[in-house]
Amino acid sequence: MTDVALLAQRSVVRTLRQPAMVVPSLVFPLLLLSINSSGLETATHLPGFPTDSYFQFALAIPFIQGALFSANSAGTNVASDIETGFLNRLSLTPLRRVSLMMGQLTGILALGLIQAVTFVAVGLAFGDGIAAGPGGVVVLVLLSLTISLAFGAVGAFVALRAGNGEAVQGTFPLFFAALFLSSMSLPRDLIEADWFRTIATWNPVSYMLEGIRSLVIEGWDGEALALAFACAGGIAAIAVAAAGSALRTRMVRT
Amino acid sequence: MSRGSFVSVARAVAWRNIHNWATNPTLIIPGLLFPMFFFTAFAGGLSRIDNVPGFEYGPGYTTFVYGFILLQAATFGGVFSAFSIARDFESGFSRRLMLGAANRNGIVAGYWIAALVRAATNIAVITVIALVVGLEIHGNGVDVVGLYTLALLMNAFALLFGTGVAMRLRTMQAGPAIQTPAFLLLFLAPVWVPYDLLTGWVQAAASVNPVTLVLEADRGFLEGDPTKVLPAFAVVALLVSISVLWARGGLRSAERVA
Amino acid sequence: MSDAAIETQGLVREFKKGPRAVDGIDLRVEPGEVYGFLGPNGAGKSTTVHMLTTLLPPTDGRAWVAGHDIVEDGAAVRATIGAALQDAALDPFLTGREHMKLQTALHGMRGAEARERSDALLERVGLVQAADRRVGGYSGGMKRRLDLALALVHRPRILFLDEPTTGLDPQSRSALWEEVQRLAADRGVTVFLTTQYLEEADVLADRVGIIDRGHIVAEGTPEELKDEIGRPSVEAIPQDPDQLARTKQVLARFGESVTGSPKGASVRLSGGDAQLAEVVRALDAESIEINELQLHAPTLDDVFLAKTGRSLEGDAEVETEVAAA
Numbered sequence: 107m108t109d110v111a112l113l114a115q116r117s118v119v120r121t122l123r124q125p126a127m128v129v130p131s132l133v134f135p136l137l138l139l140s141i142n143s144s145g146l147e148t149a150t151h152l153p154g155f156p157t158d159s160y161f162q163f164a165l166a167i168p169f170i171q172g173a174l175f176s177a178n179s180a181g182t183n184v185a186s187d188i189e190t191g192f193l194n195r196l197s198l199t200p201l202r203r204v205s206l207m208m209g210q211l212t213g214i215l216a217l218g219l220i221q222a223v224t225f226v227a228v229g230l231a232f233g234d235g236i237a238a239g240p241g242g243v244v245v246l247v248l249l250s251l252t253i254s255l256a257f258g259a260v261g262a263f264v265a266l267r268a269g270n271g272e273a274v275q276g277t278f279p280l281f282f283a284a285l286f287l288s289s290m291s292l293p294r295d296l297i298e299a300d301w302f303r304t305i306a307t308w309n310p311v312s313y314m315l316e317g318i319r320s321l322v323i324e325g326w327d328g329e330a331l332a333l334a335f336a337c338a339g340g341i342a343a344i345a346v347a348a349a350g351s352a353l354r355t356r357m358v359r360t
Numbered sequence: 361m362s363r364g365s366f367v368s369v370a371r372a373v374a375w376r377n378i379h380n381w382a383t384n385p386t387l388i389i390p391g392l393l394f395p396m397f398f399f400t401a402f403a404g405g406l407s408r409i410d411n412v413p414g415f416e417y418g419p420g421y422t423t424f425v426y427g428f429i430l431l432q433a434a435t436f437g438g439v440f441s442a443f444s445i446a447r448d449f450e451s452g453f454s455r456r457l458m459l460g461a462a463n464r465n466g467i468v469a470g471y472w473i474a475a476l477v478r479a480a481t482n483i484a485v486i487t488v489i490a491l492v493v494g495l496e497i498h499g500n501g502v503d504v505v506g507l508y509t510l511a512l513l514m515n516a517f518a519l520l521f522g523t524g525v526a527m528r529l530r531t532m533q534a535g536p537a538i539q540t541p542a543f544l545l546l547f548l549a550p551v552w553v554p555y556d557l558l559t560g561w562v563q564a565a566a567s568v569n570p571v572t573l574v575l576e577a578d579r580g581f582l583e584g585d586p587t588k589v590l591p592a593f594a595v596v597a598l599l600v601s602i603s604v605l606w607a608r609g610g611l612r613s614a615e616r617v618a
Numbered sequence: 619m620s621d622a623a624i625e626t627q628g629l630v631r632e633f634k635k636g637p638r639a640v641d642g643i644d645l646r647v648e649p650g651e652v653y654g655f656l657g658p659n660g661a662g663k664s665t666t667v668h669m670l671t672t673l674l675p676p677t678d679g680r681a682w683v684a685g686h687d688i689v690e691d692g693a694a695v696r697a698t699i700g701a702a703l704q705d706a707a708l709d710p711f712l713t714g715r716e717h718m719k720l721q722t723a724l725h726g727m728r729g730a731e732a733r734e735r736s737d738a739l740l741e742r743v744g745l746v747q748a749a750d751r752r753v754g755g756y757s758g759g760m761k762r763r764l765d766l767a768l769a770l771v772h773r774p775r776i777l778f779l780d781e782p783t784t785g786l787d788p789q790s791r792s793a794l795w796e797e798v799q800r801l802a803a804d805r806g807v808t809v810f811l812t813t814q815y816l817e818e819a820d821v822l823a824d825r826v827g828i829i830d831r832g833h834i835v836a837e838g839t840p841e842e843l844k845d846e847i848g849r850p851s852v853e854a855i856p857q858d859p860d861q862l863a864r865t866k867q868v869l870a871r872f873g874e875s876v877t878g879s880p881k882g883a884s885v886r887l888s889g890g891d892a893q894l895a896e897v898v899r900a901l902d903a904e905s906i907e908i909n910e911l912q913l914h915a916p917t918l919d920d921v922f923l924a925k926t927g928r929s930l931e932g933d934a935e936v937e938t939e940v941a942a943a
Binding site: 138145152288298301 | 390404407408411413548551
């Protein structure tokens with residue numbers, strides 16, 4: 107546990123000491139939220155739109171965008187450790203791999219927590235509140251952390267597999283695509299283009315958005331929450347396992 | 361003895377930038393991928409928006425969105441080209457150009473030509489894909505010329521603005537300083553719905569944003585009903601003129617340090 | 619308009635909130651001359667070169683290169699000079715041949731003329747085989763050679779080389795020296811060479827200017843400068859290291875101490891090399907057995923030391939006494 111605590115501390119401090127990583131992950135999503143909710147307010151006039159405030163509808167998006175930044179940040183930090191030889195240095199210590207992995211993930215969660223709290227605060231300040239109440243806020247933060255963990259672990263996996271920052275940057279368009287090819291802009295049942303609706307239906311990011319939205323707009327929707335946690339948790343589990351395996355390969359010791 | 365001239369310098373710089381772009385996927389992909397993502401998301405994900413009361417646009421929502429994507433591709437093409445200028449300064453390669461160029465204005469012209477070629481290529485690819493998925497151009501030949509001329513002028517503006525920033529900052533930290541104003545100019549405009557259907561602070565911002573005029577002219581050309589053409593060209597010409605001076609100032613700034 | 623290849627009058631470069639990197643330099647380099655600009659790190663060598671190659675405007679003073687004012691007529695200066703600077707400034711995405719293509723194009727060459735010139739220069743610097751590989755994979759020596767080739771593309775009359783052999787292995791260094799000598803001898807190219815290596819200045823330069831803290835502290839041919847110091851130094855390394863202190867005491871009778879091997883004692887002979895025999899007799903009289911006895915002619919480092927009180931090679935001030943091991 108001491109190892110984990112030490113590495114977790116390092117991971118958190120390292121993340122927070124990079125304003126160039128932290129600030130854009132907060133500022134850009136909020137800026138886009140503001141622009142989108144003002145620019146697409148008329149979309150609420152569509153029959154069947156679940157709320158009369160596009161801000162409430164779009165509030166889910168920053169949580170996902172923030173998670174994309176987490177993926178970038180986690181991957182970049184891990185890649186940096188590999189490229190500078192820091193990982194090799196750790197390999198020469200009795201440190202256990204699982205401790206290193208848990209330490210890295212703690213940094214991701216720290217950034218994810220800052221993001222979640224910020225976006226919830228903005229939602230409460232400028233929106234119509236969280237329909238699911240205080241309990242819903244807690245669940246929302248937990249869901250957001252799970253999503254951050256999922257994307258962050260993917261970023262870490264890519265970095266451990268490839269060993270360089272360029273590969274991490276190269277995955278950014280894929281995450282971007284995952285967000286855009288989802289029910290990001292309209293509810294799935296209001297998407298007119300069949301092909302797009304099909305993609306959005308198969309896209310796990312749609313369920314993450316819908317889970318957050320259900321807490322914000324409707325209150326407690328068990329099915330939406332279950333699907334959201336299942337998608338985020340499933341990706342997180344797979345990505346963490348994959349990252350662990352990649353770390354095992356990279357930290358091979360006799 | 362060097363026989364270098366403005367033209368030879370511009371040609372050399374343009375060749376090198378186009379060559380590097382064409383042979384490096386990491387440089388090609390952003391200029392193509394991001395407009396395609398946006399196009400897919402908006403045209404596909406927001407396609408029902410044309411059912412909103414008050415939305416009237418003959419060619420349909422896919423074409424409506426294409427008008428924005430065209431400008432986005434052109435503008436960000438200029439932005440990404442300006443990133444390569446910042447990269448050259450950070451790596452020290454700019455010193456070779458400054459040393460070898462008898463006429464240093466040719467360097468800026470070379471970057472501009474390269475940006476033009478990159479943007480034209482990206483726009484061609486995106487247009488072909490858009491045509492396949494339902495883009496309808498109702499305008500005639502003159503409208504089409506007007507449409508793409510506006511786009512390439514926006515590309516020039518973005519490139520020259522970015523050049524001025526890159527040559528003043530001379531590091532990759534110029535990236536956000538170039539990208540953020542371009543992003544705001546593009547998105548504080550009638551991106552998803554016509555100007556009349558915008559609400560809130562974005563409508564207020566769009567009312568003073570010159571890109572709104574350009575976007576409306578674009579969509580007019582696509583519809584075959586040219587609108588606000590003269591103001592749009594006047595505004596873009598002004599932006600390009602100012603950015604030429606800005607870029608030249610950047611070059612002077614870069615000449616003051618090794 | 620100056621008829622010198624390079625001439626400066628009171629050239630100054632001051633940086634904001636910083637020291638004067640170049641503090642009033644007057645120099646004159648004749649056409650066809652190899653001028654060595656020697657000084658420690660931070661002396662102002664590169665800053666001077668950057669001004670003369672129009673990459674940096676001076677804060678004060680004037681300079682002419684090939685008769686053109688560096689401020690008023692930068693384009694004309696650049697048309698007549700070639701420069702290989704400290705940073706090779708190469709694009710890792712381009713091959714060697716593509717670099718040549720770019721450089722020839724910048725200088726207005728096209729088609730067959732550009733290709734022939736590129737091929738000839740690549741052959742000259744020994745990069746034909748590597749020409750079609752990306753420069754990102756070149757060694758340091760290969761990059762320097764390519765940089766030199768690029769500097770020669772347009773047959774410049776004046777060549778600036780800013781620490782061209784720093785970081786190179788001895789073989790690459792010798793090859794570069796040969797090329798510089800050939801350029802000067804065969805083609806009458808004026809070479810302005812900055813270096814921190816004494817041997818390089820000694821071997822290559824017709825005249826040397828020694829710069830320290832932005833000022834030229836000495837100027838002349840290497841021989842003239844060394845003759846100014848005049849006196850040789852002798853170094854004696856005792857067989858028994860415990861005898862070092864006594865060896866120093868004996869040698870101290872013959873002149874002032876100078877920097878030498880830490881295992882021995884070195885002094886500059888006040889009476890010249892004629893004193894060598896006396897030194898040997900004195901050591902013998904003290905029964906000090908010597909492993910090695912060497913007579914050194916003055917070096918440019920001695921010149922620098924005499925002018926500045928510091929040694930050009932090494933960071934420390936001159937020590938008159940070395941602590942016992």
